């Protein structure tokens with residue numbers, strides 16, 4: 001018999017330094033003594049938004065004014081299954097205090113890994129470290145100077161995650177480009193992931209590796225030596241494989257018609273949402289999307305959007 005699912009809603013609240021508010025669970029509670037994102041169980045018939053507002057008022061004494069979905073996790077603890085629906089609180093009124101006596105702490109997302117959280121929260125920590133826009137570079141740089149100028153403009157415009165994709169370049173030209181792109185990204189505090197064969201990527205400067213669907217099929221374990229590893233997925237089998245390999249995030253495409261893959265059938269948002277429902281990691285929506293699609297992507301359960309044309313400035 002399948003176990004009942006406990007519906008839980010929680011808030012990721014940031015301060016103006018980008019730190020996130022966490023609370024320590026009471027020792028006697030389930031997962032007692034561990035840190036958590038403030039929230040709790042939904043009441044019967046309650047919507048996630050109403051539950052979020054109620055819980056954060058009860059626990060912290062704040063009033064949520066604006067929020068959006070961040071990530072939703074299904075986790076089986078053995079004695080119970082929890083559906084943890086985490087929302088980013090964008091605006092709130094009041095000053096958070098531990099109204100139930102729980103200790104609170106503000107922590108930068110990169111440092112959250114040093115705290116002990118319930119197992120369900122692991123992908124939430126990853127989602128908090130990733131931005132909502134992933135730039136895929138393109139088209140292939142026939143003119144590297146113009147390519148780097150475009151990259152620079154994207155970084156100056158706030159892009160913080162870049163996938164270096166240049167399938168037409170040979171290994172040497174790709175390595176040269178990675179060298180320049182990595183320096184530019186580092187100057188802006190952005191993360192560069194290399195869309196290249198794992199062995200080549202491992203020898204180049206970068207913060208991570210992007211596995212094409214081809215390499216996702218070929219690798220037998222998560223490639224070591226890369227702090228970040230993501231992959232391109234197009235359906236449930238590839239999504240399941242990315243999870244089994246314990247990759248950090250995935251891209252699912254195509255959501256809309258795209259110039260890069262004109263023959264592919266677009267998923268549309270509702271099929272996209274259904275496909276990522278069982279996926280316990282951040283998913284970027286890809287295919288014919290731009291910044292105007294961000295709100296739809298969040299509502300469908302995505303981390304955000306990935307794009308070439310939608311984020312790469314052409315002139």
Ligand SMILES: Nc1nc2c([nH]c(=O)n2[C@@H]2O[C@H](COP(=O)(O)OP(=O)(O)OP(=O)(O)O)[C@@H](O)[C@H]2O)c(=O)[nH]1
Pocket residue numbers: 006008009010029030031035036037038039040041042082084118119120121
């Ligand atoms: N609030 C919250 N709960 C979490 C997180 N991660 C996680 O696995 N959970 C689990 O989700 C469930 C939430 O239950 P809770 O005890 O906080 O719920 P509650 O505030 O309504 O308390 P109550 O049971 O005393 O009424 C627990 O099983 C808890 O272990 C998290 O980050 N935040």
